[in-house]
Amino acid sequence: MRTRIAAVMMTVAGIATLTAGPAMAATATSETGTAACATVLNRPCISHQIDGEGIVGVAQVSADPNQLTMVQVEVRTQQAWGSPWEPVASATTVRLGSAQAVTPRVTATAPRIICATAGPALDASKQVTTCTNPF
Structure with a gap:
């Protein structure tokens, strides 16, 4: 069990490294509705909440109940047009x-x-990255 937990933590660390770079690790799409992908297994659905106090990014994924699943969501900003998207919040x-x-x-x-x-979580090659359009 400890070996599995260690493997998951190493996988999560590797994913964080991949997603921090300027290129995306997998195919990116621009779906804004969570209903469109809620029934597709292992495909993240993204939404955000904006109010006067700021923005919150939300991601969810449907998966087999016996699968160890990982989901990571980031809010990224761009300081100048053409500059890299930099994460400012992550979960x-x-x-x-x-x-x-x-x-x-x-x-x-x-x-x-x-x-x-x-x-x-234990197979990074089957993980999918999705992003919204800039707003």
């Missing part, structure tokens, strides 16, 4: 079955996107 959840992650609330006036990576 990761690893659990059996379906999972959800919510970032801490941030205030950012620069252009923003929400990106999420989700899928089997």
